[in-house]
Amino acid sequence: MRHTRVIVTHYGGPDALRVVEEERPEPKDGEVQVRVLAAGVSLPDVMAREGVHPETPPVPFTPGWDLVGVVDRLGDGVSGIEPGQVVAALPIHGAYAEFVCLPQRELVPVPSGLDAAEAVSLVLNYITAYQMMHRSVEVRPGQRMLIHGAAGGVGTALLQLGRVTGLEMYGTCSSRNASVVSDLGAIPIDYHQQDFVKEIFRLTGDGVDVVFDPIGGPHLWQSRKALRRGGSVVGYGLISSIRGEGLASGRPGQRQRFRGTAAFALYIAGGWLLPGRKRVTPYSIQTLKRLKPTWFRQDLITLFDLLQQGKVKPIIAQRLPLAEARHAQELLAEGGVTGKIVLVCNGGMLEPGGA
Ligand SMILES: NC(=O)c1ccc[n+]([C@@H]2O[C@H](COP(=O)([O-])OP(=O)(O)OC[C@H]3O[C@@H](n4cnc5c(N)ncnc54)[C@H](OP(=O)(O)O)[C@@H]3O)[C@@H](O)[C@H]2O)c1
Numbered sequence: 001m002r003h004t005r006v007i008v009t010h011y012g013g014p015d016a017l018r019v020v021e022e023e024r025p026e027p028k029d030g031e032v033q034v035r036v037l038a039a040g041v042s043l044p045d046v047m048a049r050e051g052v053h054p055e056t057p058p059v060p061f062t063p064g065w066d067l068v069g070v071v072d073r074l075g076d077g078v079s080g081i082e083p084g085q086v087v088a089a090l091p092i093h094g095a096y097a098e099f100v101c102l103p104q105r106e107l108v109p110v111p112s113g114l115d116a117a118e119a120v121s122l123v124l125n126y127i128t129a130y131q132m133m134h135r136s137v138e139v140r141p142g143q144r145m146l147i148h149g150a151a152g153g154v155g156t157a158l159l160q161l162g163r164v165t166g167l168e169m170y171g172t173c174s175s176r177n178a179s180v181v182s183d184l185g186a187i188p189i190d191y192h193q194q195d196f197v198k199e200i201f202r203l204t205g206d207g208v209d210v211v212f213d214p215i216g217g218p219h220l221w222q223s224r225k226a227l228r229r230g231g232s233v234v235g236y237g238l239i240s241s242i243r244g245e246g247l248a249s250g251r252p253g254q255r256q257r258f259r260g261t262a263a264f265a266l267y268i269a270g271g272w273l274l275p276g277r278k279r280v281t282p283y284s285i286q287t288l289k290r291l292k293p294t295w296f297r298q299d300l301i302t303l304f305d306l307l308q309q310g311k312v313k314p315i316i317a318q319r320l321p322l323a324e325a326r327h328a329q330e331l332l333a334e335g336g337v338t339g340k341i342v343l344v345c346n347g348g349m350l351e352p353g354g355a
Helices: 043-050 116-136 153-165 175-183 196-204 219-225 254-273 285-291 293-308 322-334
Strands: 002-008 017-023 031-041 067-074 086-089 099-103 144-147 168-173 186-190 208-213 227-235 279-282 316-321 340-344
Touching (some): 002 322, 017 322, 031 116, 031 322, 067 116, 086 116, 116 227, 116 285, 116 293, 116 316, 116 340, 144 196, 153 175, 153 208, 168 175, 175 186, 196 219, 208 219, 219 227, 219 254, 254 279
Antiparallel strands (some): 002 017, 031 340, 067 086
16 A cells, blocks of 8 residues: 655655655554644754754654554554554654554554644644643743744744743744734733843833743853843753854755754853852653653643643644645744645544544
């Protein structure tokens, strides 16, 4: 039986993506074959295509960090899971495909009745947001948080989860996204027109308790300036290294990657050494998942519960067919996307009674 998947043929721009048709993968011992319903499109996919993400596999590879699908076939030695069950996973790469085979331990059951595109939005963006808020720093009701990239995939997740926790929220965004940010309960700050550090002090008097920073580089330092005494910056991305300078450059990313990581280490050390008890903490979903796989599973189950209760509602920017993966990545890389772009496969709907 054949299926379609997307491959990255070389590190570079969107032309590196190709749609191929080939034999379906067979589940090995301990593996489950999953029919993919929804695969998330994210900046880490774009960074892997460019070769600048720490998790970049050797080419050719299939991109796609996060997926929701239906169990189709079981490999030898698999038990406790049935064909037809709906599951979610964070394979880090491989999700842009109609069928994938994954070790059973990677699969988390998805409750019945959830929309596949909304469910897949939780797997990368909401887990990142949730773990930064509750595992990297333990936010408390009433605290102030500043979210950079507040209208983005992770940014909107942070805003929705911040509202559930009862935080006072500020979010940087372009002016076109200001209403999205204010509708989600935060005061928007236009980072193109305003100095966010000055604006934070004007609005709060003495700064915020926590800043979530996906921009990276010297921006982490600016974020630290927006903190109150004892506050924390959680750094979780390097948008600064791919927007403008690096994106679609086709340059191999090793040097850029190591430069970014070295700069990060300096900011972390500076955070400890300089006065004010202000910390700079890195977050990486893949590192924490490897160190604490049970947290990933527990946190995803918590998030599915919040989705079922209607306490969070992922914003789906677009649902596109798998064959439009290139267009999806181009849209995301241009910026200005609000929420999550999802590639929909195999009909993309969850069947009633899944899981
Ligand atoms: N460490 C981890 O485990 C982890 C996990 C998931 C994602 N990430 C990283 O998180 C980052 C964001 O991912 P995403 O999926 O949320 O991306 P996204 O949906 O494309 O959102 C990125 C946002 O960044 C904003 N932006 C760009 N430059 C900015 C600046 N100088 N100041 C403030 N905002 C700025 C854009 O805002 P406007 O459009 O409003 O200008 C856009 O909304 C990526 O770097 C990704 O690699 C890390």
